[in-house]
Every structure is written in C-alpha cells, then in structure tokens.
Amino acid sequence: xPKRRRPVPLARFREMRExxxxxxxxxxxxxxxxxxxxxxxxxxxxxxxVRSPYRICPLxxxxxxxxxxxxxxxxxxxxxxxxxxxGDRHLVxxxxxxxxVKAVPLDALPAEAEGDWADYARGAxxxxxxxxxxxxxxxxxxxxxxNVGGLSSSAAAGVAYLLAxxxxxxxxxxxxxxxxxxxxxxxxxxxxxxxxxxxxxxxLSRAGHLTHxxxxxxxxxxxxxxxxxxxxxxxxxxxxxxxxxxxxYNKRVRxxxxxxxxxxxxxxxxxxxDPKLGDVSPEAFEEHAHLLPEDWRRRAEHFFAExxxxxxxxxxxxxxxxxxxGQLVNESGRSSIENYECGNAYLRTAYEVLRDxxxxxxxxxxxxxxRGCCIGLARPECEEEIAHAALSAYLEAHPDMEGEAEVxxxxxxxxxxxxxxxxxx
Numbered sequence: 164x165p166k167r168r169r170p171v172p173l174a175r176f177r178e179m180r181e182x183x184x185x186x187x188x189x190x191x192x193x194x195x196x197x198x199x200x201x202x203x204x205x206x207x208x209x210x211x212x213v214r215s216p217y218r219i220c221p222l223x224x225x226x227x228x229x230x231x232x233x234x235x236x237x238x239x240x241x242x243x244x245x246x247x248x249x250g251d252r253h254l255v256x257x258x259x260x261x262x263x264v265k266a267v268p269l270d271a272l273p274a275e276a277e278g279d280w281a282d283y284a285r286g287a288x289x290x291x292x293x294x295x296x297x298x299x300x301x302x303x304x305x306x307x308x309x310n311v312g313g314l315s316s317s318a319a320a321g322v323a324y325l326l327a328x329x330x331x332x333x334x335x336x337x338x339x340x341x342x343x344x345x346x347x348x349x350x351x352x353x354x355x356x357x358x359x360x361x362x363x364x365x366x367l368s369r370a371g372h373l374t375h376x377x378x379x380x381x382x383x384x385x386x387x388x389x390x391x392x393x394x395x396x397x398x399x400x401x402x403x404x405x406x407x408x409x410x411x412y413n414k415r416v417r418x419x420x421x422x423x424x425x426x427x428x429x430x431x432x433x434x435x436x437d438p439k440l441g442d443v444s445p446e447a448f449e450e451h452a453h454l455l456p457e458d459w460r461r462r463a464e465h466f467f468a469e470x471x472x473x474x475x476x477x478x479x480x481x482x483x484x485x486x487x488x489g490q491l492v493n494e495s496g497r498s499s500i501e502n503y504e505c506g507n508a509y510l511r512t513a514y515e516v517l518r519d520x521x522x523x524x525x526x527x528x529x530x531x532x533x534r535g536c537c538i539g540l541a542r543p544e545c546e547e548e549i550a551h552a553a554l555s556a557y558l559e560a561h562p563d564m565e566g567e568a569e570v571x572x573x574x575x576x577x578x579x580x581x582x583x584x585x586x587x588x
Contacts (some may be wrong), residue, residue: 185239188214192243193583195306196276199245199278202257203302204212209247211330213583215323216241217314217573219396219529219538220366221373221488222476224495225503226466227358228416229423230441232473234480235364237374238396239576242316244323246303248331253300254284256451256508260307269300276353283317287324291334299331310400310569313528322579330581337566338366339381356416368578373480375473379441390483394524395572396543399517399553401509402567403501403534410534415503421465422459426451440466458504465502489524489540496527496537509561513537516556520549546572 165443191213200207205492216237223233238243245275249255258280265281272289276282281490291297305323307316323346330338336344345362349355363376372385429451440448445467452460469569479487496514500506506514510528514537517526522545528537550570557568 187242188239188243191306192245195243195245195304197255199247199302199304202304202580203247205247208584210245211247211327211584212254212503213244213246213323213326213330213579214241214582215244215319215579216365216368216576217308217311217316217324218317218368219314220360221362221492221525221527221540222469222473222495222537223360224442224469224499224527225415225505226440226473227360227376227378227471228356228439229419229466230358230439231466231470233358233360233363233378234473234476235368235374235376236372236396236575237365237368237370237578238314238573240308240311240314241572241576242305242319242323243491244305245305246301246327249300249302250493251300252297254288255300255302256281256284256305257303258305258307260305260309261525267300268295282353283320283348284324285471286348287321288330289348289352291325291328291346294340294344295329295332295334295336297328297332297334301327301331301530303327310487310536311573312404313530313538314398314401315361315530317339317353317355318345318349318365319347322362322365326579326581339354341366342381356413365402365565365579368575369441370574370576372575375477385434386477386480388483389481390485392483393400394485395541395543395544395546395574397517397520397523397526397539397546397549397553397570397572398529398536399513399539399570400536401513401534401557402561402564403507411505415462415505415535418459419462422455425454426463429454440453443566445470455523461502461504465498468498476499485524485540492525492540493518496525508536510537512557512560516553516560517549520552521545522549541572543572 196210199210217240218235218237220235227233252269256265261280267284342359342362358378364374367383368374369385375386376383423440426436426443427434430447476488476491517537517539522542524540527541529536554570
C-alpha cells in the first residue's frame with residue numbers, strides 16, 4: 164500500500180494564497196518594469212505592462228471548436244509582459260520561466276511553430292502582420308506562473324503579445340478582432356484546432372461575472388452573479404506537462420467534425436467543407452444518432468448534453484444557485500471522461516478527489532483535458548481543508564507526482580489589458 168503523504172503545511176498554504184493578492188501582483192509588475200528598464204536601457208516611463216489572466220471554463224467543455232456555447236471566468240492569476248518599443252522590426256524577449264533570450268525578426272518569421280516558448284510571440288506577429296503594418300518590434304520580459312497547465316496559459320501568452328505589439332505600434336484593435344487574431348495564432352501557427360473560448364474569456368471577462376459566449380456568432384454576455392455567497396476557484400494541478408498538440412486533442416476535434424458530417428448528410432443538408440456539431444439540431448441528433456460509430460456518437464452526446472448544461476447553468480448563475488451550478492459542473496466532468504473520453508488516470512483521480520472534497524460545489528478538468536489540472540468552485544472558508552484533503556488523496560494515488568502536484572486557490576478577476584503606468588511603481 165502506498166505511504167500516505169502528509170498534507171500541505173498551513174504556512175505554505177497561506178503563502179501560496181497570499182502570493183495572489185492584488186498587492187503582490189502590483190509588486191510583481193513594479194519589479195518587472197524596473198528589470199526591463201535596466202535590461203533595455205530605457206527610462207522607466209517608457210516601459211509598459213500587459214496583464215493577461217489565466218482562465219477557467221466551468222461549463223462548455225470541448226465544444227467551442229464545434230461552435231457551441233461556453234462559459235468562462237478570468238482569474239486573479241496572470242501572465243505579465245513588460246515591454247518597450249524598439250526602433251527596428253525585431254522582438255527581443257526574455258522569460259522568467261524559460262531559458263535563453265529569443266530574437267524574433269518580423270521580416271523573417273518562420274512559416275510554422277518551432278516548438279519553443281517564443282512560438283506565441285512569433286504567432287502573434289504572424290497573425291497581426293496579416294492585417295496591420297507593424298513598424299516597431301518590442302523588447303520584453305515575460306513573467307508567468309508555474310503549474311498553470313489547463314488554465315490556458317498559451318492563450319494568455321498569445322493575447323499578451325498581441326496587446327503589446329498593438330500598443331507599441333499605436334494600432335487600435337477591438338477585442339472582437341483580437342479574439343480572431345489569437346485564434347489564428349492557435350489554429351494556423353501553433354496547430355491546435357480549438358475555438359474561441361480561451362481568448363474570449365481572457366479578453367472579455369469582468370470580476371463578479373460569468374462570461375457566456377456563443378462560439379458560432381461570437382456574441383458574448385457578461386452575466387452578473389445573482390447571489391451574495393462568496394466562492395473561490397480551487398485548482399488541483401496534476402503535475403502533467405504535455406504540449407496540447409502532442410495529445411489526442413486534435414483527434415477528438417476530427418471525430419466531432421466527422422460525426423457532424425454524417426448527421427448533416429442524414430438530414431439532407433449539403434455538407435460544407437468544415438462541418439460542425441453546432442450546425443446540427445438536437446432533434447436531428449436524436450433521430451440519426453444510430454448512424455454514428457459508437458465513438459462518434461459519444462462525442463456528439465457530450466456536445467448536445469453540454470449545451471443543455473451551459474444554458475441551465477447560466478440561469479442558475481443568475482439565481483445565485485452555486486449548489487445547482489456546481490452539480491452541472493460535476494456532470495460536465497463525468498461526461499468529459501465517459502463520452503468525450505479525454506483525461507487519463509492522473510486527471511480522473513484529480514477530478515474525483517476534488518469533486519468529493521467537502522466544501523467543493525463542483526469540479527471538472529480544465530483545458531484540453533489531456534494534461535494540466537482539475538478546477539472546482541469552492542467555499543472560501545473550506546480552502547485549507549480542501550488543499551490538505553485533495554493533495555493528500557491525489558499523492559496517495561500518484562506518489563510519482565510528489566513535488567510536482569499542488570493545490571491553490573484563485574478568485575474571478577478582470578480580463579486582459581495594459582496596466583496603468585503608475586500601477587506598478
């Protein structure tokens with residue numbers, strides 16, 4: 164029998180939680196601004212900061228690429244990018260999380276991703292230059308967080324570089340266009356066939372609201388929480404670190420597309436080159452589901468059930484019913500395992516232990532579902548107990564993740580943008 168691990172010491176738990184307070188983020192920004200000014204040899208007032216938050220999707224898992232409806236929240240855990248305008252057309256970048264200075268020439272971008280941490284800077288440059296002339300590059304320093312796999316750190320990076328390049332070139336780009344641009348980064352440059360969930364949530368979210376996005380029309384609504392009860396976001400990081408293009412993520416997208424093509428053909432609709440389950444009515448699925456291979460049927464079953472959960476969840480959110488909303492989150496997590504068939508032994512354990520912790524309203528995978536983390540909506544007064552119970556149970560099942568897995572807590576926060584010049588001083 165595996166040896167039971169000791170729970171996280173209270174002092175470490177409180178330190179992790181304290182690090183994400185607004186004052187700590189302002190301190191990070193001030194230090195980053197000073198570091199960039201010294202490295203680039205420019206006055207402090209010429210340094211700007213982009214704050215690009217990580218995000219969760221409580222309901223709407225694995226459906227944005229099928230033009231479904233999704234929900235999201237930006238978090239108070241964020242990537243910061245300090246930058247200053249250059250006189251030439253180069254990006255010169257450092258990262259606190261990765262080694263080596265990266266130089267990205269805007270006039271000689273590689274045609275596809277190279278597989279390193281600067282790919283999102285290259286991708287943002289690639290996407291933006293297709294629509295806007297860029298006269299200036301940037302010198303920048305990126306400061307993210309460890310253990311945020313599954314919270315869309317890739318989209319946070321893409322959005323940060325887009326906003327920095329736009330500011331440096333005094334280009335006015337709407338949030339809607341930046342959502343399109345970051346999808347170009349992900350789909351065309353990085354090679355992940357996702358939809359607009361991540362960047363929409365990162366760019367549009369507001370604290371205290373649920374961001375509800377129709378991925379077919381691109382329309383978004385900010386839904387205020389109808390209750391008075393406070394909640395936090397529990398994150399159980401699994402310790403798994405795998406690039407999403409190296410998983411079965413794109414395979415699942417193809418299976419959904421193929422299911423959509425069969426269902427559309429069965430209804431007599433001319434199948435266009437890029438069929439999506441969002442093009443299929445629930446009634447058509449019910450009538451023709453028997454035509455689908457079992458794997459494809461389960462993918463479609465997840466899509467249509469998840470759409471129903473999103474719509475019911477939005478109403479429960481408006482009513483302030485966290486218990487009911489959390490139950491739908493649990494159902495979404497179970498469907499991700501049983502119907503969408505993503506995850507593995509590590510993530511299934513993370514889902515089960517977080518879901519079953521007293522004080523957790525509901526839990527599910529976050530991100531693509533093949534690596535990263537599980538998230539849950541939690542009662543703030545139960546955070547210490549949740550941290551101890553969830554991590555102890557997870558490490559008992561997976562002792563090889565000792566020192567890699569962790570539990571921490573976030574709060575809903577504002578979407579991405581430039582920080583005020585004096586905010587980091």
